[in-house]
Amino acid sequence: MKFLTLILGLAISVAAPLNAASLPKLDNLTFDVMRKGKDIGDHSFKFNGSTNAFSVKVSTNIVAKIPLIQIIAYSFQHSSVEMWRNGKLQKLTSKTNDDGTPKQLNSGPSANLPASLWNVDIVRSKKLLNTIDGKIMSVRSADLGFEMVPTKRGKVEAHHYRISGELKRDLWYDANDALVRVSFKADDGSTITYVRK
Numbered sequence: 001m002k003f004l005t006l007i008l009g010l011a012i013s014v015a016a017p018l019n020a021a022s023l024p025k026l027d028n029l030t031f032d033v034m035r036k037g038k039d040i041g042d043h044s045f046k047f048n049g050s051t052n053a054f055s056v057k058v059s060t061n062i063v064a065k066i067p068l069i070q071i072i073a074y075s076f077q078h079s080s081v082e083m084w085r086n087g088k089l090q091k092l093t094s095k096t097n098d099d100g101t102p103k104q105l106n107s108g109p110s111a112n113l114p115a116s117l118w119n120v121d122i123v124r125s126k127k128l129l130n131t132i133d134g135k136i137m138s139v140r141s142a143d144l145g146f147e148m149v150p151t152k153r154g155k156v157e158a159h160h161y162r163i164s165g166e167l168k169r170d171l172w173y174d175a176n177d178a179l180v181r182v183s184f185k186a187d188d189g190s191t192i193t194y195v196r197k
Helices: 004-008 118-125
Strands: 014-016 028-035 038-049 053-065 073-085 088-098 099-105 112-115 127-130 136-151 154-165 169-173 179-185 193-197
Touching: 014 118, 028 053, 073 136, 088 112, 112 118, 112 127, 118 136, 118 154, 136 193, 154 179
Parallel strands: none
Antiparallel strands: 014 112, 014 127, 028 038, 028 193, 038 053, 053 073, 073 088, 088 099, 127 136, 136 154, 154 169, 169 179, 179 193
16 A cells, blocks of 8 residues: 655655745654554654754654554655755755655755745745655645644644645644644545644
8 A cells, every 4th residue: 555645745845936934943843643543653853053054854754554464554764854054945865765665865055945844934835846856846825824733732823724736735833833733635535644742
């Protein structure tokens, strides 16, 4: 069984004329990856540096098992590092193991905003660059207002956006523009949700 849709939400970049958001106030953001009420993996961001020069390390580890017999049906590991200076992406490297298929990407200075999804500016972008294979996708965003969103530490008021087009994701950001929640449909029709710890 393939959950290709799982991958796309974890490693996409956004092309935009905007500068990147400044270094988030949190050092780390961590999420449980949920499917059909079960925790199937983890997704995390680690931020280091100062406002003018910082790095973002993204790590994803997903293992989907067949119920009852617990045989691994699909696995996905991804790690990437974004290097930022003065609000612009200087370098992005990534390594991915897509269910046994290795992939790598090495990008130099770029005006593209990586939609590793941490940067709220992605909702104002119209082109997305997949950070696994470098393909550009066209998207549009809708502002769905504010909602109370559950996290592992309780409910948080968050701004809800919906990205559609060649990438479909629902995204929620808190008052500090930090990512709170992600939701999308997998290839099998199930809902995948990242729940912030």
